[in-house]
Amino acid sequence: MSAPTKQASNATAALASALRPSLLRFTRPMRSQRADESITLTHTSALVTLEKQGAMSAGDLAAFERVQPPSMTKILGTLEQRGLVKREVDPSDRRCAIIAITDSGRELLLSERRRRDALLAQRLARLTTEERAALRAVIPIFDKLAAE
């Protein structure tokens, strides 16, 4: 259903131009909503993935989170140090370790989620029901765009 006519392609370019700055301005303040004791948005995201998708290798987690392997090494170092994830060496291939979220990790995620959601949900509450529905519908589209 996406005929690549010249008109459609101009419209797509215009969409790209308009979408990027809006997203940037919206996500920027979200990143710095961080209480001192809590973990960063980046760490939270990795932890959420481990919770939802289950244990996986560092490489797979990096791919899922769209970061390069060295970035994930750093993220996992922090998370392990704080006891939020544990590594178990895969006996069949000792280069890989399987990373899993711990109970502490799940607990922290719960309180973290409450704290952050309070801020974002407060903003979301200013929208109409229809606008929130439109946002909800667009989440899988962003996932599709980020994939591959």
Place this chain on the structure above:
Amino acid sequence: MSAPTKQASNATAALASALRPSLLRFTRPMRSQRADESITLTHTSALVTLEKQGAMSAGDLAAFERVQPPSMTKILGTLEQRGLVKREVDPSDRRCAIIAITDSGRELLLSERRRRDALLAQRLARLTTEERAALRAVIPIFDKLAAE
């Protein structure tokens, strides 16, 4: 039309939880799509705002871009050094300078847009017409969320 019932509020919190990681994973790679000679996404966004909204003070631009004033000072330093914006002191209040985009700025924006849009538009092309329409519809909603 957004009755604050308990159910609606739970749904809003769930939306907040789901939206954040998706946006993070989608925007992360966009930031690093940078050719060596070109300017960063942050600089592009400020320049786009000056182009669309017209000349304004550093403080107003910082507010619009949702950054703190010192961050904008840095951004403007780079842009001015590269001749992409010019400052003109407001004679009625010599603390303020009015920042305006230059012709070079407009030119750079044009080529920058082409290059970046090629990448994002390529991804957008994988969507259906309906999915692109859904994204387009959601831009003003993000703007509303970022505002204030």
Place this chain on the structure above:
DNA sequence: TATTGTTATACTCTATAACTATA
């Protein structure tokens, strides 16, 4: 005294290049 903007400083986020260990 209040407001606008800048300087100084520091921490997060992320990447690339080079390396190590295992297969």
Place this chain on the structure above:
DNA sequence: TATAGTTATAGAGTATAACAATA
């Protein structure tokens, strides 16, 4: 030789605190 991961390094992005200039 190829793959998974880590270490070393660096640059972008952003904030807070302290300061200077002007109103």
